[in-house]
Amino acid sequence: MTGLVQVQLDLSNPQSHLVHVRLEISSPQAQQQVSLPGWTPGSYLIRDYVKQLEGFKAVQQGLERSVRRTDPSTWQIDCDPDAGPLVLSYAVMATELTVRTCHLDQDHGFFALAAVVLEVAGQRWSPHRLTCVLPNGWNAFVPLPTDATGSWLATTFDQLIDSPIEAGPHQSHPFEVLGVPHRWVTWFSDPACAVWFADRYPTFFEDIQQVCLACCRLMGEPRPASSDYLFVLHLLDEGYGGLEHDDSTVLVYGRRNLETSSGYRKLLQLVAHEYFHHWNVRRLTPRELRPVDYNRASVIPSLWFAEGVTSYFDQLLPLTAGLSTPQDYFSDLGEDLSRYLLTPGRQVQTLRESSEEAWVKLYKADAYSASSQVSYYLKGAVVALCLDLELRRHQSSLSAVVQQLWRSHGRHGRGYGESDLLEAFEGQVTGLAGRLEQWLTDVDDPDCSGYLLDVGLALEPEMSSDPWTGMTTGLKDGWLVVQRVLRHSPAERAGLMVGDELIGLAGQRLAKPEDVPTHLRAGVAQPLLMARRSSLRELQLCSDPPQPKRYKLEPVANPTTAQQAAQEAWLQQRVG
Structure with missing residues (x-):
């Protein structure tokens, strides 16, 4: 296949946390440039993935080729365009467990491919073939079609790096949404949670299917936008987040949150958010x-x-x-x-x-x-x-x-x-x-x-019972320190800043966060003993009257017929 780029990921030594990459360019240029992306679409931060890359080599016809780095993420290789394929090899350290990075250990592997696969200059729109070398008993889950050899095929570089990989001994659960195949893969960081989760939420997959159907109804579409969709969930002790892709999403959620009905609802909302993105953002795009x-x-x-x-x-x-x-x-x-x-x-x-x-x-x-x-x-x-x-x-x-x-x-x-x-x-x-x-x-x-x-x-304020200082405190290494100071607040007026250690207020020792409001008097300047760096200081803290600590939505008393009808239509996302 002319212009084919072949990518092999070797995960066979997971305890090293290194994924070894072999990238073969079938039709290289004389001065072939390759570069590693700096960010993953959907997560708007330059992450400099190249910091995890090591051992870069370029070989053609068995000979190592000269390599010159033109910027921190780009290499230029001198090679002969008529001498056959150019083979690049390198390794990527995979120790960061997020939806936008890479993680590999004895339990599983996850790879956001923008952090792994080099873009070949001049071949962004060429087909790419992906293979994985896996430990015994592992499966790989990739939102790409496969060929007769079991390799995954991407029509472009963009499609390849939009296809995250989850690998491990876990299995997938298939289901359909309006005739479109979907798969769900969960990696349980604690394997014992799998049984607990299945017992606690026996209708989970039916619920996910209903969320997907609701997204289709909201879009007014008879089918999902994807023709084959993959969900990957990393169920950790703690965590929250997701990253959308054209034909998949990767979710992180904290297991402890699932001990309550509200926590389960938040998971369904996360699923809805990322699935809706496969229209709004992935295809309906700025x-x-x-x-x-x-x-x-x-x-x-x-x-x-x-x-x-x-x-x-x-x-x-x-x-x-x-x-x-x-x-x-x-x-x-x-x-x-x-x-x-x-x-x-x-x-x-x-x-x-x-x-x-x-x-x-x-x-x-x-x-x-x-x-x-x-x-x-x-x-x-x-x-x-x-x-x-x-x-x-x-x-x-x-x-x-x-x-x-x-x-x-x-x-x-x-x-x-x-x-x-x-x-x-x-x-x-x-x-x-x-x-x-x-x-x-x-x-x-x-x-x-x-x-x-x-x-x-009606949006109703719930007032705090404590005077307001505009600062947040917490314990650090056993000391009570300032964690946040809001602009134009009493704490700012007093001269406090993040990192200050609080020692005493109004002549009373401070040892924990709840000690602060105990000694406050609104509208009264009170001496505050604190330490910054190596010096002790006494400031005057004059707190304000209590402020709202939260707002709640409450039904109005005696709603009109029009309000009731409007609410019902809104909640069911109907018009009229």
């Missing part, structure tokens, strides 16, 4: 990601739509699938609205800025980030809620807009820009583009309370 630049960050103003709209729907989808209750949904939505309203950074960073700065802020958050930024997932979901309820005032819905964009862009592989989004919303409701533009560029909050009143709900 134009800045067509094609992907694997070594450069792109400014993507519409990430709020890609992630925020998906986050809004992921809580609704288990409800529309019949797997949760309206009360569950109100509780979960109330938690998100609480997080939003208690994030002071929402008054500093706009939603568009949050999207554009994803590469340098969201994935690099620190103890001060809450004061200066807001997640495009979180505020994007809040704006999506307001958009949906505004559209419903005019006999439309957010799902109708997503379906329209799917028909005009996603189905045809056309990337969308922010202007396309504004046009789609304006096409449903005159003037909505202007309102959306304001929500994207202003730091003022949308009128959530007004929209929620349409569906018979």
Whole structure:
């Protein structure tokens, strides 16, 4: 096959945590360049995967070829284009267990292939064949078709690195969604959990199928967008997250969370989020990601739509699938609205800025980030809620807009820009583009309370009983230290910063976090003894009156018939 790139991954020595890679280029250039991607689509951070690569060699006709590094992630090999295939070999250390990196031990292997496979210059759009050498008794699960030899075939480099690999002695569970084959693979970090999980949730696979069906209904589609889909779940003691791909998703979830019904519901929401992404993001894609630049960050103003709209729907989808209750949904939505309203950074960073700065802020958050930024997932979901309820005032819905964009862009592989989004919303409701533009560029909050009143709900604050300092404390090596200081807070005015050790307040010794509010008096300046680096200092801390500690969604008393009808239609994602 002309232009074929063959990739072999050798996992046969898992205790070394090294995956040995052999990459054969059938038609090399005279000065062949190869490079390792710096990031994985869907996770917007340059991760410099090359730091895990070692032992790079290039051989042609049995002779080692001269290699020159042109940048940290790129090599140039001098070779003879007429002398046959060029074979590259190297190893990748696989010790980081996340959905976007690689992990290999005696129990399993997982590989996000952007961190493993080199891109061959000039052959990004050439076919790639993948084989794996596995320990005895292991299986490999890859969301790619196979040939007669059992090798996996990708039509392009992009398709190959969009195909994560899970390997180990575990099995897959097949099921169908509207005639489309799906597989589910779970790696239990504690094998004993497999029996516990099956006993605790005997309808799990039926529930997953219902979530997938709910996604199809929301998109107005008779079938999933993928023709063969793979779920991979890493069930660890703790953890949460997922990464979407065209024909698969990889999920991480904490087993301890599954001991409660709310924790199980959160898992279904995670599944819904990532599965919905195989439309919104993977196929209905911001134009800045067509094609992907694997070594450069792109400014993507519409990430709020890609992630925020998906986050809004992921809580609704288990409800529309019949797997949760309206009360569950109100509780979960109330938690998100609480997080939003208690994030002071929402008054500093706009939603568009949050999207554009994803590469340098969201994935690099620190103890001060809450004061200066807001997640495009979180505020994007809040704006999506307001958009949906505004559209419903005019006999439309957010799902109708997503379906329209799917028909005009996603189905045809056309990337969308922010202007396309504004046009789609304006096409449903005159003037909505202007309102959306304001929500994207202003730091003022949308009128959530007004929209929620349409569906018979009120957002009620729950006040703290303690005076407010704007700081969070915790124990570190047995010492009470400041973990967060909010901007414009009493703690900031007093001169505190993250890392300060707190020793005494108002003449009383401080030993643990709960000691602080015990000695506070709102509106009264109190002496605070603290240590920073090697010096002791006394500051004056004057706390403010108690503030809301959370918000809850509550039904309004005596809802009108119109409110009841609007709520029912909204919760079932119907119009009218």
